[in-house]
Amino acid sequence: MSLGGRGNRGEGGRASPFETGLDRSAANHVALTPVSFLARAADAFADRIAVIDGDRRLTYRDLDARCRRLASALRGRGVGRLDTVAILAGNVPAMIEAHFAVPMLGAVLNPLNTRLDAATLAASLAHGEARALIVDAPFRALAEEAFEALPEPILVIAVDDPGGGLAYEDLLAEGDPDFAGPGPDDEWQSLCLLYTSGTTGDPKGAVYSHRGAYLQALGNALAFGLSADSVYLWTLPMFHCSGWSYPWAVVAAGGTQVCLRKVEPAAIYRAIAEQGVTHLCGAPIVLSMIVDAPDAVRVPFPQRVRCATGGAAPPSTVIAAMEALGFAVTHLYGATESYGPATICVPGPDWDALAPAERHGRMARQGVALPTVAAARVVDPATLAPVPRDGATVGEIGLRGNTVMKGYLKNPEATAATLGAGWYLSGDLAVQHPDGQIEIKDRAKDIIISGGENISSLEIEEVLTRHPAVMLAAVVAQPDATWGESPCAFLELKAGAPQPSEADVVAFCRAGLARFKVPKRIVFGPLPKTATGKIQKFVLREQARAL
Amino acid sequence: MSLGGRGNRGEGGRASPFETGLDRSAANHVALTPVSFLARAADAFADRIAVIDGDRRLTYRDLDARCRRLASALRGRGVGRLDTVAILAGNVPAMIEAHFAVPMLGAVLNPLNTRLDAATLAASLAHGEARALIVDAPFRALAEEAFEALPEPILVIAVDDPGGGLAYEDLLAEGDPDFAGPGPDDEWQSLCLLYTSGTTGDPKGAVYSHRGAYLQALGNALAFGLSADSVYLWTLPMFHCSGWSYPWAVVAAGGTQVCLRKVEPAAIYRAIAEQGVTHLCGAPIVLSMIVDAPDAVRVPFPQRVRCATGGAAPPSTVIAAMEALGFAVTHLYGATESYGPATICVPGPDWDALAPAERHGRMARQGVALPTVAAARVVDPATLAPVPRDGATVGEIGLRGNTVMKGYLKNPEATAATLGAGWYLSGDLAVQHPDGQIEIKDRAKDIIISGGENISSLEIEEVLTRHPAVMLAAVVAQPDATWGESPCAFLELKAGAPQPSEADVVAFCRAGLARFKVPKRIVFGPLPKTATGKIQKFVLREQARAL
Structure with a gap:
């Protein structure tokens, strides 16, 4: 049985009763x-x-x-x-x-x-x-x-x-x-x-x-x-x-x-213990600060504190240390253009059964769209078609929905370049796993192409931050006469950690990385950061070129 | 210093830069x-x-x-x-x-x-x-x-x-x-x-x-x-x-x-234990069913189950029994016209220190607006001005916001009568307490006026449901030659409870109510209910008139 042309529309031009006398008013629309x-x-x-x-x-x-x-x-x-x-x-x-x-x-x-x-x-x-x-x-x-x-x-x-x-x-x-x-x-x-x-x-x-x-x-x-x-x-x-x-x-x-004028470990621990803090957010550097706090400023607290982090993926060592301290870590991903967080890494029901390192690695994924985001997809930058959910095909993260900015003020060119395709195109290169979770492989400009192979600077950084002396690691491309580009690592060490040699670090990397991914140069010193704590890779890229 | 006429508007008619080149698009508006x-x-x-x-x-x-x-x-x-x-x-x-x-x-x-x-x-x-x-x-x-x-x-x-x-x-x-x-x-x-x-x-x-x-x-x-x-x-x-x-x-x-074809205690307990249920909703009758379930169908469960109830205020005895079983009860209030719940009773930070009976009484209040409701107020029905937040002045609950219905289909008169004042006027009479919580005193038509005194049928019902044999109580006005109206109580007893006499119940009420509020008549038997489990007071009102 088909209903053919009967119904609420078009019947002698009668307006639908669902569009008659049911208008917005002060009672039902604000x-x-x-x-x-x-x-x-x-x-x-x-x-x-x-x-x-x-x-x-x-x-x-x-x-x-x-x-x-x-x-x-x-x-x-x-x-x-x-x-x-x-x-x-x-x-x-x-x-x-x-x-x-x-x-x-x-x-x-x-x-x-x-x-x-x-x-x-x-x-x-x-x-x-x-x-x-x-x-x-x-x-x-x-x-x-x-x-x-x-x-x-x-x-x-x-x-x-x-x-x-x-x-x-x-x-x-x-x-x-x-x-x-x-x-x-x-x-x-x-x-x-x-x-x-x-x-x-x-x-x-x-x-x-x-x-x-x-x-x-x-x-x-x-x-x-x-x-x-x-x-x-x-x-x-x-x-x-x-x-x-x-x-x-x-x-x-x-x-x-709870207001906090200065983000430093003593004040954070004190607020958590004295004010009964249940939630906090911060860049991974804030988590590192909590984890590496001197014993003298640590105050025990009974509650489980939920901690959301974003801006960069939290290293698995930091997640592990936070959990040991009584925090539950959630990884978020987003941009100024998406009002902050657009995706959240929601642990799968089977993750509790994973080995800690595997679970912490998954927790560092960018995750899935917030419920108020219409779509978060990894798309082919050329066609905007979603890439296969195979955990391998790299595309660009695109966001769409009411929590994407209106545009850039007085900058129609940049607005068109960023939103014109009907998506906010983030510039972040990622894969989508079969379970739907998005994982960033790199910023488009942070991929290192060495001898025709794509190398993810993130993967090298993840290995480097496992080194006991390393606080922060940043890897960029360095021009290389033989390979086109090669990885160059900049390392900021933990306060009081013994200074490793360049050869020590290279040996450490060889144990955890394919040979062609091991950094050719290691530079020690404080890393340049943006005002929000992001590492300024464009500064490091210039330094690497000058080395 | 005043900024006078400078600024983003009106300066030679220039459109604001915040209204230029920042339009809705497929990327930022769905x-x-x-x-x-x-x-x-x-x-x-x-x-x-x-x-x-x-x-x-x-x-x-x-x-x-x-x-x-x-x-x-x-x-x-x-x-x-x-x-x-x-x-x-x-x-x-x-x-x-x-x-x-x-x-x-x-x-x-x-x-x-x-x-x-x-x-x-x-x-x-x-x-x-x-x-x-x-x-x-x-x-x-x-x-x-x-x-x-x-x-x-x-x-x-x-x-x-x-x-x-x-x-x-x-x-x-x-x-x-x-x-x-x-x-x-x-x-x-x-x-x-x-x-x-x-x-x-x-x-x-x-x-x-x-x-x-x-x-x-x-x-x-x-x-x-x-x-x-x-x-x-x-x-x-x-x-x-x-x-x-x-x-x-x-x-x-x-x-x-978790689907449930038939709402009966054995299936509810089984689902909670076997499926790990964390949340459920239901009319107070569902809570009574859980509380009064025969021992044979009860299954222990380890988790705390959140249970939201509405449609009528949950009796304090039922809340107490639910808590003892491992449920956390939340009271919601709303109407078909407000997409269901519009308010929620959020316990105050000081409620944990209250005696159980006092705390359970407060939990039966209708509470405060959901975050997505623009306003839930107790208003003077004549002027629509909010009543004082004194816990005493009775007005009508008015709701406003995007979760108020568009109107009634093909019924502009009823729509205008219900929404025309710029509020959804619920017909429920309530007070607002100093802490902001709304508490219903009665449906407008459920107030009993006896000898010039307003009597809340809810207050009498709350006392009656404390009687050990009583499962459900409904009180309505009965025409009374002397007093104009007098309270008439209809009682549905618990299965297997000993039948009390009318005099027993009256004596029980005298212990907990002002004399003029004590029901003049007590009728025993199953109560007529709507399809959603609400007691049909209009049926009882007719019965009371015929007594």
């Missing part, structure tokens, strides 16, 4: 915006602790009132819809507040990287057309230096800095704690501007929408298991991809955020 | 639809178990292929955009599959209440303009009876019923496992049609959108703590508010759904 999580938390959890900053505690009632004050005071100072408010701050309460207050106004928040130089900062402020800058005291001198390069003065608001001009707390006092911000006109409206950390030396300003930030916060809260009982420690810079959406995600769950 | 959770799970968790049905296991790869087959076969049979596909089934795999396959087609799923009579079913099929009906074997006779009242035949698809005409599995065999459904044109498109269970005898068809279902699934998955390791047992009828969104929520988390 714009998606992460600001709504704060209003809900203030209503639902007024007396719960939203923010801990040293001895200071803000309840959700307090946080809500402070954000409304900030939004209304900024409006009183002339900041309006789609105006840019920049912030140069550590992980302090003002940073969390700005993530709600500025979008509440329909304005755009521009968190700036505190590790940048003044010239780059000034260029960002000018490019983003910032109308106001909130400056945290430790970065005052840096900001002053940047101002000299700006064509006209901007409104400066000083956090915790009595001599810094308009004080943040005085600005709040100007505001109305019951201010009902206009919010976004629609959920596609721009909400945040994030300059990429720029491993390539070409910073671009990724623009986020209210819709995207709302969905990213929900997806992360769900995937990372946040609840109203969660206590989240700020070991990830909040300026990095809007703190991977966690300023909003923790509020969506009704949990507590 | 319609929200719960169908996307299945595509993602099939990609991320292909070999994980999606559905358990007795000895049968469907992986996510299987489930995805079966849903695509069903969608494509229905299309081949003439079902198209916005056509209604009804389903009359228990909690079987076909019910889960229909929740993905029909929306995948852009068609509308209409899950029918299996406990309705044939005449009401026929009226629903006719009103919803169903073009096809999927019938599960146990409901075949009921469906046949309903067909007699239909003006023209519809396509009938028989599940697990060799003699029932077009077999569900044969239909699937017609379909394409790689079918790429058109999905919704936009996320506001209608997705489901749910007739309310009708405690008032006036059924209405609530219409859900793709956007609303997507957000409701995420909000529930987050609030109920679902993950890829969750095993969800189907003790809630899936036809009830689309199973409170759990057919989608569990897939969003990548967890496992």
